Amino acid sequence: MTLSLPLVLTAIFPSKRRLEDLDPPLWVKRLWIFCLCGGMFAFFAQATAFFPILPVYLTERWGSTAPVGLVVGAMAAGVLMLRPLIGIALDKWGRKPLLCLGLLAALLIQPLYLLAHSPEWLLPVRILHGLSQAGVATGSQTLLADLVPPERRAAMMGYLAMANTLGFAFGPWLGTRLYQAGGFEQFIVGLLWLLILGILLSFVLPWLPPPQKSDFPHDGTPSPWSALLYFPVREATFLFLISSLLHGGLTTYLPLLVAETGDFYSLFALGAVVVRWALGQWGHRVSYRFLSTTAFCCSSLALMGIVWQPGWLSSWAILYSLGFGTVFPVLSAIVSLAVPPEQRGRVYSLFLMGFDSGMTLGSAGMGSLLGFAPLSGLFLSWGGLGLGASWVAFRQFARPIPVVEAKNS
Template identity: 55%
Template sequence: MQPSSNPVSDSLPNNSNRSYRLWLFCICAGMLVYFTQVTALFPVLPLYVTQRWHNAPVGFVVGALAAGLLFFRPPIGWLIDRWGRKPVLLTGLGIMLAILPLYLWSPNPFWLMGVRVLHGISQAAFATASQTMLIDLVPPVRRTAMLGYLAMCNTIGYSLGPLLGSLVFAQAGFIAVVFLLAGSILVSFALSLPLPWLKVSRSKQSIEKQSENSFPWKVIVRFPVRDATLLFSIGSFLHGGVVTFLPLFVSNSALFYSLNALVAVLVRFGLGRWGNRVSQRWVVSIAIFCSGTALIGLSIAPNLLIVWSLVYGLGFGSLFPVLSAIVSLAAPTAVRGRVYSIFLAGFDSGMTLGGAGVQPLVQMLPLSTLFLILGGIGWAVSLIAFRQFAQPIVVSQATEGK
């Protein structure tokens, strides 16, 4: 599989298979390192904010990152198509490195909320540009597989980060955590240097005109991008409910998170090996069905926590790689950054609604009933997904430069 088979770039040089593999390794390793440093703050930041300002609004400070992700993904997608993938990727790393001292120098919690918004912008820029570049480089037949590997690296980062952050914070304090984050960003910079400077082909005037200014709504609001984005948002909505409220429902929620992450890694590794051989229709419907089943199981028999964590990891772990591959096939190369930014914004909005949006229900319903409702939503959506993704997914001609 040679990179020259992908005509995404007019200026991409003729490279050996070794260069192609190096690019894919750098993207996956960079994602692992970046999300390790992002999640290192998860268990640490609330403690730091509380220790420094006592009655500070911890939830708003921590959640401000989501605002940066949610509101800035679309303009970042525009920049990815306008500037190119690598410049936006490096810009995201540069923003992160620049704001790290502000975690220590912020005079009040509201200032720190602004820092967290910038952190979200950095994450949106780096993650969206990295994943768009991977899609550019990988032929369609291998996209589900490679996106499975990329998602696996992401999940490993999410598993390692909290453990590493907690350990460093307990041993040396928050300043040491900031230095840990800075070192991780420098490693990500080093991994980004070998990546190619891809430029989108401008051979078709209609695509060029569309890519200059507006969002490609004709692509976004039609099948399969529309359906994949909505399904990803609903899956993230269920996940947001689990992340936010499970610790209030069971005492050993850490075991659920650890096993869920482990299963997600294994599932995504499996998709990396055999994802192109499995029907996408079956994967997406079974994935959301498994997530719903796990939530219903938690509401009825929380003592079987290990079983439900395994089932949930099977579902949520397989959802993103397959949906991402579906979107990549339908998105023309010239507007792929913007299409992909909207798709990823589905995750941001789903996570936000699953936390803050469900909060009013917590005041009225027992948590067991809440999880039962969320699981029922998962079951219903799985049936809709099975029906919708029976439609043939037509590969955009502009996507592959035909």
């Protein structure tokens, strides 16, 4: 292995050279993947650190009448509204600029939390925080798809998803410790250092120009969003929405159905990390059809099993982690293969909106059905919906997944 300083400097700093022209050695590619996963771990750890702290801070500072739900949910609203615009910018300006801007925006937003004089003042701050998350999450997925060859996409998406999951698990723990040690000010300072780490790691990522035009696999002149109308992007986006709907319903209403659910969430998070690590090791050796079908079957049986045998909650947590931990990396890899590189940012933005919409429908939307059916009946219905999704995956992904890459000339 020969270390080439000019190659590293060319890859890191904004030379806007194509990946084929750089021709980096394997160790450089691995460095890029490591830095991308490390940056996403740092970002999602700071984002999720607010989960246990912000409601407590709002209540302690402004009393029980503070609009906790509105302030906490404003970030998700920002993510949902702005993903399409982020997708357009990713395809027009490139991946690294939006990724770095998202991390920098999150860094600049943190002090604004300390300057808030009322809960209402925090609403635009949370929306801006959501904008940064939309840029970072969509940009990281799209950049990874550009860096990794098609045959390794599912494996590398597994590693990136694992890093995100670790960030989700570590963030609330870190936020609680920081808040207990020095209050909200110490909490914000700790998150600033975490974001600085993410920004430093992002500097190592290559600065690639926007992708060249590709040969679109369908007849006619496509619009920028038309990939969503065709196989397999259409199916992957629909299945991701269904998976997110089931996940939103489970995480919201499980404590109302079963007592002592703390172990379920811990086991589920740990299982999802292990599953995504395994996908990183061996995901490229298994067909997308088998992985997606099996994933939905596991999630569905876990939802039904919680109703049938609530005493086996730990077993259902592990089974559910097998399903949900597999769905995102696999469906994300399918989308990356079938979408032209110059449209990936826009299509990924709508694909990820499926998660935002599904979580909203599963938590807030499904609550309206509680007046018509018992909660146990809803869990069984969600399980049946998941089995229907597994049939869709088994039937539709029997066809070969088209691979669309940029032209070499």
